[in-house]
Amino acid sequence: MSNYKTNPKFNRKAIQVGAAQQLVANKVKLIETEQVRIEDVHGRIIAQDIIAPHPYPFFRRSGMDGYAVRSADISTASSDQKVQLAIIDEIPCGYSSQKEIVEGTAARIMTGAEVPFGADAVVMLEATELCEVEGKPYVVFKRPTTQGANITPVGLEVSEGDLLVKKGALITAGVISVLATFGIHQVPVFRKPQVGIFATGTELLGIEEELEPGKIRNSNSYMLQSLVREAGGEPHLLGAIVDELELAEQKLKEALSTYDVVITTGGVSVGDYDIMGDLVRQDEVEMLFNKVTMRPGSVTTAAFIQNKLLFALSGNPGACFVGFELFVRPALQLMQASERPYLQRWTAFLGSDFSKVNNFTRFVRGKVEIKNGQVFAHPAKVDESSAMVTIKDSDCLIIIPPDKKGLQAGDAVEILKLDR
Template identity: 30%
Template sequence: MIQVAEALKIIGENSVQMSISKIKVSKSLGYVLAEAVYAPINMPPFRQSAMDGYAFTHSELAQFEVVSTSQAGDFLEDKIQKNQAVRIFTGAFVPDDTDTVVMQEHTRVTDNLLQIEKMPLPGANVRAKGEQIKKGELVLDANTVITPAAIGFLACLGITKIKVYEKPKVAILVTGNELVSAGKKLPKGKIYESNSVMLEAALKTIGIKKTTVFKVKDSLKKTKMVIESCLSNFDVVLISGGISVGDYDYVKEALLKNGVTELFYKINQKPGKPLFFGRKENKLVFALPGNPASSLTCFYVYAIPALKKLMGFEAVHLPETKRKINTAFKNTSGKTLFLKALYDDEKVTVLESQSSAMLNTFSIANGLIVVPENVTALEANDEVTVLPFN
């Protein structure tokens, strides 16, 4: 049995970034850039008007003849004299012979004669060529996560494809004779299976939307066979249940028979002690406890860092923040505790129902309090570490 820090170190050392692919910018949401992107053009590519109004050359004059119109998409080559102005619209090309745009609200026009009633400063309301970014400048650095705004920025520069780290193909394997799919009649002695839908939802929060769920009864032969198939077709296998030491827990044996190297088994923590992490070539396996709260806790703390590293993220762990705990708390277990909690700007509260089987308070929690194994007692208002996950 190992400590939490050692387990995280082993996971980090054995998580290798995925292959790199070139994909369409329009399909890149949630992916991570595998290389830096530089601007192929200036943005804007020409001087643009920032307002609806009139373009003119700033001077001592306040009255101008309106000789032309520049709307978005137009390009005017006409020579504009010092006493002339151009009707112009937001985003339109500012003629080369002009240097200022006056807002239409500050003007009066009669028979194509423009009178500026409130004179702007020289150069006002004109977006310079390359004001947002100049050709050759860095657009987005490697390891940047692609957001909707990033997609828009890349598209406005005419970039259609980028190199990204591929997302891992993830299999979720749920074990147990006692499990029944939601929506079906629940016989005596059975429970509804919830871990697969819970883990699928958790995977979506980090951008992994395509997963495949497998279900297997408590049988060594069948478990071994399904695991073999998962290892052949997926990059990461998340297994729920069957990893403890009961007579019908066959997952660890089936993994070893399939050539998975055990990197650690059991962590000095609560909940989630019977966690298995292994590797076969570049395929990663997390055998999570079957109890729902334990399973989700282990996913947040251990599986997310591995998955995000595979996808090219630089920050892979849950973020940490500090809060003052509302009430005193004792840790007599000698283990690191991950406590379901609800925190605000100042305080954090330990929620009830901390049992590894209970999701009722997990469903309203927004973080986990970490109580290290060497901390035996906390007093009210002591500062603690919180791992936010919302």
């Protein structure tokens, strides 16, 4: 059996989560960019600042159905002294009038249509009447209007040269609306980081295999596949590696030469058969960290090999999940210059007592509830590192600091909001 004092596998130096995240960030390099058609960019991260090529609105726009007029022409209008203006045009959306509104004239106009030259106000349809004078159509006004009324001026929302979308922004429906409005149909985005995913351990079965004594199905790989997609990456399942150092090393080198990031799950604890703990201590490997002051997942490991990041996550589902959210997700986001690479930190009230104490910071899976305008975070009933089912019901990680005697319901806590 291995000896605790002589085997370096058992002598790990634990570092704080923030320090570990910074070590990863220091190794991240921006990924290449590509042009993608607008219909395919939802969920991608924009790769450069997008500047407005023209003002918006591009023309003076009517805010309602009505009549385009010169406000001076109806300044004296009242119920007792009605003003009549000759209707010289009808302007639907998409049509630019060639007629100028001069003294004594008006034009019928639709919502969103371009206001004709000479007009400085639009009067709503309901405030007017129609009549005929010598067989010609006239519009009647019973009250005055103000200059600029119901007209959206050029550049009200955006001036030419304004910043439309900042580099690193996540492309959502609102961003796509802006891009389309300005005719940006080929969008510069960061290439999706290609992520290789391995599982290690002779105890693993394929998900289609029947259960055997002492065996478990390889569920972590599929969870990681989904998490990688949520983080903006492109996952590649590479199967399982048995606990043989030479075979693991060969497969890992092949993956590192092919993919931008490699994740393994399992094989990082301190047992004699935990292969990743041995592999990341080899001479050509730059170890970033192999222990973090957190629960679950204290043995989460990161290394830099062949100028690529390798993350060796715990084989326990809960610990694997937390390790990904704290370290892998930010790395994939930073590779794309994301504006928000780390999980958002909120303040909440603890929804129920939490009595577990630990000398490491604990990241407890939980569920957010908004009640009477306040945020409550309810810890999962089962939060062991090996617990799997509670992952699906969690939308936050509740931060439980070390050296606590337990927390009571109603205590203020910080949470990390999971992006779902």
